[in-house]
Amino acid sequence: MEKKLQQFQERRNLALSGGGAEKIKQQHERGKATARERIEKLLDEGSFTEIGLFAGSDPGGEMENPAEGVVTGCGTIGGRRVYLFAQDFTVASGAVGAIHAAKICRILDLAGENGAPVIGLYDSAGLRVGEGPGALEGYGSILSRQALYSGVIPQIAVVMGPCAGGAAFSPALADIVVMVEGNGTVFVSGPQVIEAVTGEHVSMEEIGDARVHGSMSGVAHLLAGDDTAALKSVRTLLGYLPPNNLEDPPAAEAGEAGSDGEELLQIVPGGGKPYDVREIIGRIVDGGSFLEMHKDYAKNAVIGFARLGGRAVGIVANQPLVKDGCLDIDAADKIARFVRFCDSFNLPLFTFVDLPGYLPGVAQEQGGIVRHGAKIFYAYAGATVPKISLVLGRAYGSAAVAMGSRSLGADFCLAWPSAEIAALGPEGAAKAGGGAAGPYAAAARGWIDEIIDPRESRDHLRRALLAAGNKRSTRPPRKHGNIPL
Numbered sequence: 001m002e003k004k005l006q007q008f009q010e011r012r013n014l015a016l017s018g019g020g021a022e023k024i025k026q027q028h029e030r031g032k033a034t035a036r037e038r039i040e041k042l043l044d045e046g047s048f049t050e051i052g053l054f055a056g057s058d059p060g061g062e063m064e065n066p067a068e069g070v071v072t073g074c075g076t077i078g079g080r081r082v083y084l085f086a087q088d089f090t091v092a093s094g095a096v097g098a099i100h101a102a103k104i105c106r107i108l109d110l111a112g113e114n115g116a117p118v119i120g121l122y123d124s125a126g127l128r129v130g131e132g133p134g135a136l137e138g139y140g141s142i143l144s145r146q147a148l149y150s151g152v153i154p155q156i157a158v159v160m161g162p163c164a165g166g167a168a169f170s171p172a173l174a175d176i177v178v179m180v181e182g183n184g185t186v187f188v189s190g191p192q193v194i195e196a197v198t199g200e201h202v203s204m205e206e207i208g209d210a211r212v213h214g215s216m217s218g219v220a221h222l223l224a225g226d227d228t229a230a231l232k233s234v235r236t237l238l239g240y241l242p243p244n245n246l247e248d249p250p251a252a253e254a255g256e257a258g259s260d261g262e263e264l265l266q267i268v269p270g271g272g273k274p275y276d277v278r279e280i281i282g283r284i285v286d287g288g289s290f291l292e293m294h295k296d297y298a299k300n301a302v303i304g305f306a307r308l309g310g311r312a313v314g315i316v317a318n319q320p321l322v323k324d325g326c327l328d329i330d331a332a333d334k335i336a337r338f339v340r341f342c343d344s345f346n347l348p349l350f351t352f353v354d355l356p357g358y359l360p361g362v363a364q365e366q367g368g369i370v371r372h373g374a375k376i377f378y379a380y381a382g383a384t385v386p387k388i389s390l391v392l393g394r395a396y397g398s399a400a401v402a403m404g405s406r407s408l409g410a411d412f413c414l415a416w417p418s419a420e421i422a423a424l425g426p427e428g429a430a431k432a433g434g435g436a437a438g439p440y441a442a443a444a445r446g447w448i449d450e451i452i453d454p455r456e457s458r459d460h461l462r463r464a465l466l467a468a469g470n471k472r473s474t475r476p477p478r479k480h481g482n483i484p485l
Contacts, residue, residue: 101138
Protein backbone atom coordinates (compact mmCIF):
# COMPACT_ATOMS: atom_id res chain seq x y z
CA MET A 1 0.00 0.00 0.00
CA GLU A 2 2.81 2.41 0.80
CA LYS A 3 4.16 2.09 -2.73
CA LYS A 4 0.70 2.61 -4.19
CA LEU A 5 0.20 5.73 -2.10
CA GLN A 6 3.55 7.07 -3.24
CA GLN A 7 2.59 6.50 -6.90
CA PHE A 8 -0.77 8.17 -6.27
CA GLN A 9 0.86 11.22 -4.72
CA GLU A 10 3.34 11.52 -7.59
CA ARG A 11 0.61 11.35 -10.20
CA ARG A 12 -1.58 13.74 -8.23
CA ASN A 13 1.23 16.27 -7.96
CA LEU A 14 1.88 15.94 -11.68
CA ALA A 15 -1.78 16.56 -12.48
CA LEU A 16 -1.89 19.56 -10.14
CA SER A 17 1.25 21.08 -11.67
CA GLY A 18 -0.50 22.02 -14.91
CA GLY A 19 1.90 22.83 -17.69
CA GLY A 20 4.86 23.10 -15.33
CA ALA A 21 6.85 25.92 -13.80
CA GLU A 22 7.95 27.52 -17.08
CA LYS A 23 4.43 27.62 -18.54
CA ILE A 24 3.06 29.01 -15.29
CA LYS A 25 5.71 31.71 -15.33
CA GLN A 26 4.71 32.65 -18.89
CA GLN A 27 1.07 32.82 -17.81
CA HIS A 28 1.95 35.21 -15.01
CA GLU A 29 4.06 37.33 -17.37
CA ARG A 30 0.95 37.81 -19.53
CA GLY A 31 -0.79 39.25 -16.49
CA LYS A 32 -2.96 36.16 -16.08
CA ALA A 33 -3.47 33.86 -13.12
CA THR A 34 -3.49 30.11 -13.62
CA ALA A 35 -6.72 28.12 -13.68
CA ARG A 36 -6.25 26.90 -10.12
CA GLU A 37 -5.31 30.35 -8.85
CA ARG A 38 -8.46 31.74 -10.40
CA ILE A 39 -10.62 29.10 -8.75
CA GLU A 40 -9.01 29.85 -5.39
CA LYS A 41 -9.82 33.56 -5.77
CA LEU A 42 -13.40 32.91 -6.89
CA LEU A 43 -14.59 30.37 -4.34
CA ASP A 44 -14.96 30.49 -0.58
CA GLU A 45 -11.71 29.42 1.05
CA GLY A 46 -11.26 25.65 1.20
CA SER A 47 -14.58 24.87 -0.50
CA PHE A 48 -13.34 23.53 -3.85
CA THR A 49 -13.97 19.87 -4.65
CA GLU A 50 -12.23 18.85 -7.86
CA ILE A 51 -13.85 16.41 -10.28
CA GLY A 52 -11.83 14.65 -12.97
CA LEU A 53 -8.28 15.43 -11.87
CA PHE A 54 -6.87 12.32 -13.56
CA ALA A 55 -8.95 12.54 -16.75
CA GLY A 56 -6.92 11.72 -19.85
CA SER A 57 -3.90 10.31 -18.01
CA ASP A 58 -2.26 7.18 -19.37
CA PRO A 59 -2.68 4.05 -17.21
CA GLY A 60 1.10 3.68 -17.29
CA GLY A 61 1.53 6.97 -15.49
CA GLU A 62 2.26 9.26 -18.43
CA MET A 63 0.33 12.54 -18.43
CA GLU A 64 0.75 14.45 -21.69
CA ASN A 65 -1.94 16.98 -20.80
CA PRO A 66 -2.43 17.19 -17.02
CA ALA A 67 -6.15 17.30 -16.11
CA GLU A 68 -6.76 17.54 -19.88
CA GLY A 69 -6.21 21.29 -19.80
CA VAL A 70 -9.36 22.12 -17.84
CA VAL A 71 -9.95 22.14 -14.07
CA THR A 72 -13.51 21.19 -13.11
CA GLY A 73 -15.43 20.84 -9.88
CA CYS A 74 -17.74 22.53 -7.41
CA GLY A 75 -17.49 24.80 -4.39
CA THR A 76 -19.30 27.63 -2.68
CA ILE A 77 -19.56 31.38 -3.13
CA GLY A 78 -20.97 33.16 -0.11
CA GLY A 79 -21.91 29.73 1.21
CA ARG A 80 -24.00 28.86 -1.87
CA ARG A 81 -23.13 25.90 -4.10
CA VAL A 82 -21.77 26.53 -7.61
CA TYR A 83 -20.21 24.35 -10.30
CA LEU A 84 -17.38 25.57 -12.48
CA PHE A 85 -14.75 24.81 -15.09
CA ALA A 86 -11.52 26.72 -15.68
CA GLN A 87 -9.52 26.21 -18.85
CA ASP A 88 -5.79 25.88 -18.18
CA PHE A 89 -3.76 27.80 -20.77
CA THR A 90 -0.54 26.35 -19.37
CA VAL A 91 -1.60 22.92 -20.70
CA ALA A 92 -1.71 22.70 -24.52
CA SER A 93 -2.81 26.37 -24.55
CA GLY A 94 -6.13 25.28 -23.05
CA ALA A 95 -7.14 23.74 -26.39
CA VAL A 96 -10.40 21.80 -26.41
CA GLY A 97 -10.21 18.08 -27.10
CA ALA A 98 -12.74 15.30 -26.65
CA ILE A 99 -11.96 14.57 -22.99
CA HIS A 100 -11.56 18.27 -22.18
CA ALA A 101 -15.07 18.79 -23.57
CA ALA A 102 -16.41 15.74 -21.74
CA LYS A 103 -15.23 17.20 -18.43
CA ILE A 104 -17.06 20.45 -19.13
CA CYS A 105 -20.21 18.55 -20.15
CA ARG A 106 -20.06 16.59 -16.91
CA ILE A 107 -20.00 19.82 -14.91
CA LEU A 108 -22.90 21.29 -16.90
CA ASP A 109 -24.93 18.13 -16.26
CA LEU A 110 -24.14 18.15 -12.54
CA ALA A 111 -25.10 21.82 -12.28
CA GLY A 112 -28.35 21.26 -14.16
CA GLU A 113 -29.29 18.15 -12.21
CA ASN A 114 -28.50 19.77 -8.86
CA GLY A 115 -30.02 23.16 -9.65
CA ALA A 116 -26.91 25.26 -9.10
CA PRO A 117 -25.24 28.05 -11.12
CA VAL A 118 -22.38 27.14 -13.44
CA ILE A 119 -19.38 29.39 -14.06
CA GLY A 120 -16.97 28.98 -16.98
CA LEU A 121 -13.51 30.55 -16.88
CA TYR A 122 -12.39 30.71 -20.52
CA ASP A 123 -8.74 30.78 -21.58
CA SER A 124 -8.16 28.62 -24.66
CA ALA A 125 -6.41 28.84 -28.01
CA GLY A 126 -9.28 26.94 -29.60
CA LEU A 127 -9.74 23.44 -31.00
CA ARG A 128 -7.27 20.63 -30.45
CA VAL A 129 -6.90 20.15 -34.20
CA GLY A 130 -4.98 16.87 -33.98
CA GLU A 131 -8.06 15.14 -32.56
CA GLY A 132 -10.14 15.97 -35.64
CA PRO A 133 -13.90 15.24 -35.54
CA GLY A 134 -13.73 14.09 -31.91
CA ALA A 135 -12.84 17.57 -30.77
CA LEU A 136 -15.56 19.08 -32.97
CA GLU A 137 -18.11 16.75 -31.44
CA GLY A 138 -16.94 17.96 -28.05
CA TYR A 139 -17.79 21.54 -29.01
CA GLY A 140 -21.27 20.47 -30.07
CA SER A 141 -21.82 18.56 -26.84
CA ILE A 142 -20.94 21.60 -24.74
CA LEU A 143 -23.17 23.95 -26.74
CA SER A 144 -26.14 21.58 -26.72
CA ARG A 145 -26.01 21.29 -22.94
CA GLN A 146 -25.79 25.03 -22.53
CA ALA A 147 -28.94 25.35 -24.63
CA LEU A 148 -30.64 22.57 -22.63
CA TYR A 149 -30.00 24.24 -19.28
CA SER A 150 -30.71 27.78 -20.50
CA GLY A 151 -33.37 29.27 -18.23
CA VAL A 152 -32.90 26.40 -15.77
CA ILE A 153 -29.68 27.48 -14.03
CA PRO A 154 -27.74 30.76 -14.30
CA GLN A 155 -24.75 30.37 -16.62
CA ILE A 156 -21.89 32.85 -16.24
CA ALA A 157 -18.92 33.06 -18.60
CA VAL A 158 -15.69 34.82 -17.64
CA VAL A 159 -13.43 35.37 -20.65
CA MET A 160 -9.92 35.71 -19.24
CA GLY A 161 -7.87 34.86 -22.33
CA PRO A 162 -8.44 33.89 -25.96
CA CYS A 163 -11.71 32.22 -26.92
CA ALA A 164 -11.56 31.53 -30.64
CA GLY A 165 -13.39 29.70 -33.40
CA GLY A 166 -16.22 27.41 -32.37
CA ALA A 167 -15.36 27.99 -28.72
CA ALA A 168 -16.55 31.60 -29.08
CA PHE A 169 -20.14 30.43 -29.16
CA SER A 170 -19.94 28.97 -25.66
CA PRO A 171 -19.75 32.29 -23.78
CA ALA A 172 -22.30 33.69 -26.23
CA LEU A 173 -24.78 31.08 -24.97
CA ALA A 174 -24.18 32.04 -21.34
CA ASP A 175 -26.55 34.38 -19.51
CA ILE A 176 -23.89 36.84 -18.36
CA VAL A 177 -20.47 37.38 -19.93
CA VAL A 178 -17.60 39.06 -18.05
CA MET A 179 -14.46 39.96 -20.04
CA VAL A 180 -11.00 40.89 -18.77
CA GLU A 181 -9.62 43.94 -20.54
CA GLY A 182 -6.25 43.42 -22.18
CA ASN A 183 -6.39 39.61 -22.13
CA GLY A 184 -9.90 38.43 -22.95
CA THR A 185 -10.72 38.04 -26.65
CA VAL A 186 -13.65 36.38 -28.43
CA PHE A 187 -13.83 35.87 -32.20
CA VAL A 188 -14.91 33.26 -34.74
CA SER A 189 -12.48 34.13 -37.54
CA GLY A 190 -9.00 35.31 -36.61
CA PRO A 191 -6.99 38.09 -38.29
CA GLN A 192 -5.22 35.72 -40.69
CA VAL A 193 -8.45 34.14 -41.88
CA ILE A 194 -10.10 37.53 -42.34
CA GLU A 195 -7.15 38.82 -44.33
CA ALA A 196 -7.05 35.72 -46.54
CA VAL A 197 -10.78 35.89 -47.32
CA THR A 198 -11.58 39.61 -47.39
CA GLY A 199 -8.18 41.28 -47.67
CA GLU A 200 -8.81 43.29 -44.49
CA HIS A 201 -5.81 43.89 -42.23
CA VAL A 202 -7.02 43.75 -38.63
CA SER A 203 -5.58 42.89 -35.24
CA MET A 204 -7.01 40.43 -32.75
CA GLU A 205 -7.99 43.35 -30.53
CA GLU A 206 -9.92 45.09 -33.32
CA ILE A 207 -12.20 42.12 -33.87
CA GLY A 208 -12.65 40.65 -30.43
CA ASP A 209 -11.27 42.39 -27.36
CA ALA A 210 -13.26 43.50 -24.33
CA ARG A 211 -13.76 47.00 -25.73
CA VAL A 212 -15.31 45.66 -28.93
CA HIS A 213 -17.65 43.27 -27.13
CA GLY A 214 -18.48 45.68 -24.35
CA SER A 215 -19.46 48.61 -26.56
CA MET A 216 -20.04 47.40 -30.12
CA SER A 217 -21.15 43.77 -30.40
CA GLY A 218 -22.95 43.53 -27.06
CA VAL A 219 -21.43 40.13 -26.24
CA ALA A 220 -19.94 41.28 -22.91
CA HIS A 221 -22.15 42.41 -20.04
CA LEU A 222 -19.36 43.41 -17.65
CA LEU A 223 -15.73 44.44 -18.17
CA ALA A 224 -12.96 44.05 -15.61
CA GLY A 225 -9.43 45.38 -15.44
CA ASP A 226 -7.82 42.10 -14.39
CA ASP A 227 -8.52 38.55 -13.23
CA THR A 228 -9.13 39.55 -9.62
CA ALA A 229 -11.68 42.24 -10.54
CA ALA A 230 -13.50 39.88 -12.90
CA LEU A 231 -13.85 37.17 -10.27
CA LYS A 232 -14.97 39.71 -7.68
CA SER A 233 -17.71 40.89 -10.04
CA VAL A 234 -18.94 37.29 -10.40
CA ARG A 235 -19.22 36.95 -6.62
CA THR A 236 -21.20 40.21 -6.51
CA LEU A 237 -23.44 39.18 -9.39
CA LEU A 238 -24.38 35.86 -7.81
CA GLY A 239 -25.71 37.75 -4.81
CA TYR A 240 -28.67 38.82 -6.96
CA LEU A 241 -29.44 35.47 -8.60
CA PRO A 242 -31.26 32.35 -7.43
CA PRO A 243 -29.54 28.98 -7.85
CA ASN A 244 -32.13 27.87 -10.40
CA ASN A 245 -35.45 28.71 -12.02
CA LEU A 246 -37.53 27.09 -9.26
CA GLU A 247 -36.19 29.22 -6.43
CA ASP A 248 -36.33 32.90 -5.55
CA PRO A 249 -33.30 35.19 -5.55
CA PRO A 250 -31.51 35.44 -2.19
CA ALA A 251 -32.94 38.02 0.17
CA ALA A 252 -30.90 40.58 2.05
CA GLU A 253 -31.57 42.98 4.85
CA ALA A 254 -33.56 45.98 3.68
CA GLY A 255 -31.20 48.83 2.90
CA GLU A 256 -31.73 52.55 3.11
CA ALA A 257 -32.68 54.66 0.10
CA GLY A 258 -29.84 55.91 -2.08
CA SER A 259 -30.61 59.46 -0.90
CA ASP A 260 -33.30 61.77 0.37
CA GLY A 261 -36.38 61.74 -1.88
CA GLU A 262 -36.20 65.54 -2.13
CA GLU A 263 -33.28 65.19 -4.55
CA LEU A 264 -35.54 63.47 -7.09
CA LEU A 265 -37.33 66.76 -7.67
CA GLN A 266 -34.15 68.37 -8.96
CA ILE A 267 -33.00 65.68 -11.42
CA VAL A 268 -35.66 65.70 -14.15
CA PRO A 269 -35.73 69.15 -15.79
CA GLY A 270 -38.85 68.46 -17.89
CA GLY A 271 -39.55 69.53 -21.44
CA GLY A 272 -37.58 66.61 -22.85
CA LYS A 273 -34.28 67.99 -21.57
CA PRO A 274 -31.60 65.33 -20.92
CA TYR A 275 -30.74 63.93 -17.52
CA ASP A 276 -29.04 60.77 -16.29
CA VAL A 277 -31.70 58.20 -15.39
CA ARG A 278 -29.13 56.35 -13.28
CA GLU A 279 -29.38 59.19 -10.78
CA ILE A 280 -33.08 58.39 -10.43
CA ILE A 281 -32.44 54.66 -10.05
CA GLY A 282 -29.67 55.17 -7.51
CA ARG A 283 -31.88 57.31 -5.29
CA ILE A 284 -34.84 54.93 -5.31
CA VAL A 285 -33.25 51.50 -4.84
CA ASP A 286 -31.33 50.42 -1.75
CA GLY A 287 -28.22 52.56 -1.55
CA GLY A 288 -25.27 51.26 -3.57
CA SER A 289 -27.15 48.17 -4.77
CA PHE A 290 -27.48 48.98 -8.49
CA LEU A 291 -25.25 46.73 -10.62
CA GLU A 292 -25.45 47.92 -14.22
CA MET A 293 -25.13 45.47 -17.12
CA HIS A 294 -24.03 46.37 -20.68
CA LYS A 295 -22.94 49.78 -19.43
CA ASP A 296 -21.15 50.76 -22.65
CA TYR A 297 -23.48 49.06 -25.15
CA ALA A 298 -26.70 50.66 -26.42
CA LYS A 299 -26.35 53.47 -23.88
CA ASN A 300 -29.80 54.83 -24.69
CA ALA A 301 -31.13 52.03 -22.47
CA VAL A 302 -30.03 51.19 -18.93
CA ILE A 303 -30.39 47.70 -17.44
CA GLY A 304 -29.10 46.05 -14.31
CA PHE A 305 -29.79 44.42 -10.97
CA ALA A 306 -30.63 46.17 -7.72
CA ARG A 307 -32.33 45.68 -4.39
CA LEU A 308 -35.48 47.31 -3.12
CA GLY A 309 -36.19 46.71 0.52
CA GLY A 310 -33.64 43.92 0.42
CA ARG A 311 -35.32 42.09 -2.46
CA ALA A 312 -33.39 41.53 -5.69
CA VAL A 313 -35.01 43.07 -8.78
CA GLY A 314 -34.24 43.78 -12.42
CA ILE A 315 -34.13 47.38 -13.65
CA VAL A 316 -34.91 48.60 -17.19
CA ALA A 317 -34.85 52.30 -18.05
CA ASN A 318 -34.68 54.71 -20.96
CA GLN A 319 -31.63 56.99 -20.86
CA PRO A 320 -32.48 60.55 -22.03
CA LEU A 321 -28.78 61.45 -22.06
CA VAL A 322 -28.20 59.26 -25.13
CA LYS A 323 -30.22 59.53 -28.36
CA ASP A 324 -32.90 61.25 -26.30
CA GLY A 325 -33.75 57.85 -24.82
CA CYS A 326 -35.15 56.58 -28.13
CA LEU A 327 -35.38 52.85 -28.72
CA ASP A 328 -33.17 51.58 -31.53
CA ILE A 329 -32.08 48.15 -32.77
CA ASP A 330 -29.37 47.58 -30.17
CA ALA A 331 -31.42 48.94 -27.27
CA ALA A 332 -34.30 46.66 -28.23
CA ASP A 333 -32.05 43.59 -28.16
CA LYS A 334 -30.47 44.68 -24.90
CA ILE A 335 -33.80 45.20 -23.14
CA ALA A 336 -35.55 42.12 -24.51
CA ARG A 337 -32.79 39.72 -23.56
CA PHE A 338 -32.56 41.16 -20.05
CA VAL A 339 -36.32 40.97 -19.51
CA ARG A 340 -36.32 37.31 -20.52
CA PHE A 341 -33.38 36.60 -18.21
CA CYS A 342 -35.15 38.21 -15.25
CA ASP A 343 -38.33 36.29 -16.04
CA SER A 344 -36.37 33.02 -16.22
CA PHE A 345 -34.96 33.49 -12.73
CA ASN A 346 -37.86 35.09 -10.85
CA LEU A 347 -36.53 38.63 -10.64
CA PRO A 348 -39.32 41.26 -10.50
CA LEU A 349 -39.00 43.92 -13.18
CA PHE A 350 -39.06 47.68 -12.62
CA THR A 351 -39.27 49.84 -15.74
CA PHE A 352 -38.50 53.58 -15.72
CA VAL A 353 -40.02 55.24 -18.77
CA ASP A 354 -39.01 58.46 -20.52
CA LEU A 355 -38.74 58.31 -24.31
CA PRO A 356 -40.17 60.09 -27.36
CA GLY A 357 -40.36 56.96 -29.53
CA TYR A 358 -38.21 54.85 -31.82
CA LEU A 359 -35.04 56.27 -33.32
CA PRO A 360 -35.94 57.49 -36.83
CA GLY A 361 -33.71 56.82 -39.83
CA VAL A 362 -33.21 54.79 -42.96
CA ALA A 363 -30.46 52.72 -41.32
CA GLN A 364 -32.79 51.74 -38.51
CA GLU A 365 -35.65 50.77 -40.82
CA GLN A 366 -33.45 48.83 -43.22
CA GLY A 367 -31.56 47.28 -40.33
CA GLY A 368 -34.77 45.75 -38.98
CA ILE A 369 -36.07 47.99 -36.21
CA VAL A 370 -39.49 46.43 -36.82
CA ARG A 371 -38.16 42.94 -36.10
CA HIS A 372 -35.85 43.97 -33.27
CA GLY A 373 -38.40 46.30 -31.70
CA ALA A 374 -40.94 43.48 -31.66
CA LYS A 375 -38.65 41.56 -29.30
CA ILE A 376 -39.41 44.00 -26.48
CA PHE A 377 -43.16 43.51 -26.86
CA TYR A 378 -42.65 39.75 -26.92
CA ALA A 379 -40.38 39.72 -23.88
CA TYR A 380 -42.57 41.88 -21.66
CA ALA A 381 -45.80 40.21 -22.73
CA GLY A 382 -44.35 36.77 -22.00
CA ALA A 383 -42.85 37.64 -18.62
CA THR A 384 -44.84 36.34 -15.64
CA VAL A 385 -42.76 37.90 -12.83
CA PRO A 386 -44.09 41.03 -11.11
CA LYS A 387 -43.84 43.94 -13.57
CA ILE A 388 -44.03 47.51 -12.31
CA SER A 389 -43.49 50.62 -14.42
CA LEU A 390 -42.95 54.26 -13.49
CA VAL A 391 -43.36 56.96 -16.14
CA LEU A 392 -40.94 59.78 -15.32
CA GLY A 393 -41.43 61.98 -18.37
CA ARG A 394 -42.37 61.26 -21.98
CA ALA A 395 -44.25 58.15 -23.00
CA TYR A 396 -45.26 58.51 -26.62
CA GLY A 397 -46.72 56.09 -29.11
CA SER A 398 -46.01 52.40 -29.50
CA ALA A 399 -42.56 52.81 -27.92
CA ALA A 400 -44.31 53.68 -24.66
CA VAL A 401 -46.43 50.55 -24.99
CA ALA A 402 -43.26 48.49 -25.40
CA MET A 403 -41.78 49.74 -22.13
CA GLY A 404 -43.63 47.48 -19.71
CA SER A 405 -47.07 49.02 -20.18
CA ARG A 406 -50.38 47.82 -18.77
CA SER A 407 -51.36 46.34 -22.13
CA LEU A 408 -48.26 44.07 -21.98
CA GLY A 409 -49.25 42.77 -18.57
CA ALA A 410 -47.74 45.23 -16.12
CA ASP A 411 -49.11 44.68 -12.63
CA PHE A 412 -48.82 48.34 -11.64
CA CYS A 413 -48.23 51.45 -13.76
CA LEU A 414 -47.32 54.61 -11.89
CA ALA A 415 -46.49 58.11 -13.14
CA TRP A 416 -45.00 61.33 -11.88
CA PRO A 417 -47.02 64.55 -12.37
CA SER A 418 -44.37 65.53 -14.96
CA ALA A 419 -45.28 62.58 -17.19
CA GLU A 420 -46.51 63.20 -20.73
CA ILE A 421 -48.47 60.26 -22.09
CA ALA A 422 -49.90 60.39 -25.59
CA ALA A 423 -50.27 58.52 -28.88
CA LEU A 424 -47.98 61.11 -30.52
CA GLY A 425 -45.32 63.56 -29.39
CA PRO A 426 -46.17 67.28 -29.19
CA GLU A 427 -45.26 68.07 -32.80
CA GLY A 428 -47.15 65.13 -34.28
CA ALA A 429 -50.09 65.69 -32.01
CA ALA A 430 -50.27 69.37 -32.97
CA LYS A 431 -50.46 68.47 -36.66
CA ALA A 432 -53.16 65.93 -35.86
CA GLY A 433 -55.12 68.54 -33.97
CA GLY A 434 -54.36 67.25 -30.47
CA GLY A 435 -51.67 67.63 -27.86
CA ALA A 436 -49.46 65.65 -25.59
CA ALA A 437 -51.50 64.68 -22.54
CA GLY A 438 -50.43 64.77 -18.93
CA PRO A 439 -50.81 61.69 -16.76
CA TYR A 440 -54.37 62.47 -15.66
CA ALA A 441 -56.04 61.51 -18.92
CA ALA A 442 -54.12 58.22 -18.91
CA ALA A 443 -55.11 57.62 -15.28
CA ALA A 444 -58.74 58.36 -16.12
CA ARG A 445 -58.66 55.57 -18.72
CA GLY A 446 -56.92 53.09 -16.42
CA TRP A 447 -53.63 53.13 -18.33
CA ILE A 448 -51.98 54.56 -15.20
CA ASP A 449 -52.89 53.21 -11.76
CA GLU A 450 -51.60 56.05 -9.68
CA ILE A 451 -49.99 59.48 -10.06
CA ILE A 452 -47.44 59.88 -7.29
CA ASP A 453 -45.26 62.47 -5.64
CA PRO A 454 -41.72 61.82 -6.95
CA ARG A 455 -40.38 62.04 -3.41
CA GLU A 456 -42.51 59.03 -2.49
CA SER A 457 -41.39 56.88 -5.43
CA ARG A 458 -39.44 54.38 -3.36
CA ASP A 459 -42.32 53.78 -0.98
CA HIS A 460 -44.85 53.36 -3.81
CA LEU A 461 -42.62 50.94 -5.69
CA ARG A 462 -42.03 48.88 -2.55
CA ARG A 463 -45.76 48.71 -1.89
CA ALA A 464 -46.44 47.72 -5.48
CA LEU A 465 -43.85 44.94 -5.23
CA LEU A 466 -45.48 43.66 -2.04
CA ALA A 467 -48.88 43.70 -3.71
CA ALA A 468 -47.69 41.78 -6.78
CA GLY A 469 -45.01 39.69 -5.12
CA ASN A 470 -46.98 36.44 -4.99
CA LYS A 471 -48.71 36.60 -8.36
CA ARG A 472 -49.62 33.45 -10.23
CA SER A 473 -49.92 33.37 -13.97
CA THR A 474 -51.04 30.55 -16.24
CA ARG A 475 -50.39 30.54 -19.97
CA PRO A 476 -51.74 28.42 -22.85
CA PRO A 477 -49.88 25.11 -23.13
CA ARG A 478 -47.26 25.07 -25.87
CA LYS A 479 -43.84 23.70 -26.67
CA HIS A 480 -42.36 27.22 -26.84
CA GLY A 481 -43.08 30.54 -28.46
CA ASN A 482 -41.34 31.91 -31.53
CA ILE A 483 -39.65 35.18 -30.59
CA PRO A 484 -38.77 37.36 -33.62
CA LEU A 485 -35.02 36.78 -33.42
